[in-house]
Amino acid sequence: MGRIFIGLIVGLVFGAIATFYFFVGVPAAAQLPGRPIGNPEPGAPPAGTVQVVLRQEFFNDVLSTIFSEMNPPSFALGADDGVPTPEGCSSTITVLPEGSGVQTGVTLANNRLEAPIAFNGAYNSPFGCFRFTGWANSVLQLRFDPESQSVVGQLNVETVNLDGVNPVVNAIVTPLVQSTLNSRVNPVKIIDGTQTAINTPVASVKANLVAKVNDVRSEVREKALYLFIEYDFAGGPFVLPQTSPSL
Numbered sequence: 001m002g003r004i005f006i007g008l009i010v011g012l013v014f015g016a017i018a019t020f021y022f023f024v025g026v027p028a029a030a031q032l033p034g035r036p037i038g039n040p041e042p043g044a045p046p047a048g049t050v051q052v053v054l055r056q057e058f059f060n061d062v063l064s065t066i067f068s069e070m071n072p073p074s075f076a077l078g079a080d081d082g083v084p085t086p087e088g089c090s091s092t093i094t095v096l097p098e099g100s101g102v103q104t105g106v107t108l109a110n111n112r113l114e115a116p117i118a119f120n121g122a123y124n125s126p127f128g129c130f131r132f133t134g135w136a137n138s139v140l141q142l143r144f145d146p147e148s149q150s151v152v153g154q155l156n157v158e159t160v161n162l163d164g165v166n167p168v169v170n171a172i173v174t175p176l177v178q179s180t181l182n183s184r185v186n187p188v189k190i191i192d193g194t195q196t197a198i199n200t201p202v203a204s205v206k207a208n209l210v211a212k213v214n215d216v217r218s219e220v221r222e223k224a225l226y227l228f229i230e231y232d233f234a235g236g237p238f239v240l241p242q243t244s245p246s247l
Contacts, residue, residue, distance in 0.1 A: 032154050032187050034145030039111070040217040040228050048211070048231040056223040059106035067097040067104075075184055077121055078176045089129035093121035093177060100135040100163055111220045113140040115155070117181070123173050130169050134162040136181060142190070144216040149193030151216055151227075157181045196229065201240050210236035 045051070066073070074094040085091075097104055099118035107114045120133040138157045145152065160174045198211035211231040219226045 032143055032152060033148065034143040034150070034152065037142040037144050037151070037216050037218045039219055040226075045228055046230050048214075048233060050229045050231070052227045052229065054225045054227070056106060056108045059108075063105055064097075072096065075180070077123055077180050085124050086129065089122050089124045089131075091122065091124045093119050093180060095119050100133055100161065102135045108220045108223050108225055113142075113220060113225060114138070115140060117157075119177070121177075123176065125172065130165070130173060132162050132165055132169070132173055134160065134177070136160045136177065138181065140188070142216075142218050143187075144213075146213075149196055149213050150189065151191035153188035153190050154186050155182065155188060198231065198233075199236065199239075201238060203240070206238045208236040208239055210234050 072094050074092050077091040077093045095104060096118040102116045102118050104118045115138045116135055118135045123130040136157050137159045138155050140153045140155050143152050157178045160177045162170050162173060196213050199208055201208050211233045213229055214232045215230045217228040
């Protein structure tokens with residue numbers, strides 16, 4: 001069983017990295033699957049529960065690598081409105097490691113997963129080129145989809161703060177920034193069902209140990225995200241893998 005859960009934890013770690021692929025853009029979805037993930041019930045976790053801890057430093061190390069080892073994440077701002085694009089003024093927004101007095105990163109506190117995002121960009125409007133800098137504060141809400149056995153995140157941009165722009169520009173650009181970030185982010189695949197699946201042979205009883213995720217709970221405390229993954233175990237047909245040793 002140790003092999004199973006080591007593999008599960010490794011899969012969850014790499015799944016958490018997917019949380020941040022919104023910096024390079026992901027397809028939008030009209031409706032997020034599953035149900036919101038709630039806090040753990042009072043008392044001891046149910047039998048068959050696996051606990052995974054992802055600390056704030058882990059998330060920010062991932063972000064640091066993205067900014068230091070990759071090109072600055074950039075994507076189109078809003079939809080194409082047919083306005084000719086002058087040289088040097090394409091409607092884009094670029095995420096920065098820091099700016100406007102904030103650092104792009106993840107803060108785990110008060111049972112919330114917050115992500116301040118520093119950015120700059122330009123908007124090619126019918127009235128000319130508007131250049132801007134600023135930052136947005138966003139919150140990631142987790143959901144569990146029993147059908148696909150997946151955990152997905154919904155990033156909600158709560159506020160957008162632009163630096164020193166006049167009210168007319170602010171009224172135009174702020175909702176564009178907010179809607180662009182939200183539409184490019186969601187849904188964020190954090191844990192894929194294949195990463196949590198358990199189906200391993202037990203040669204001594206000529207059967208497979210099979211488990212599906214029954215529920216997922218989460219809690220933010222001590223600058224860490226705690227995931228509680230509850231399994232239902234059952235026996236299944238004996239299938240001996242070709243390369244993996246049996247228990």
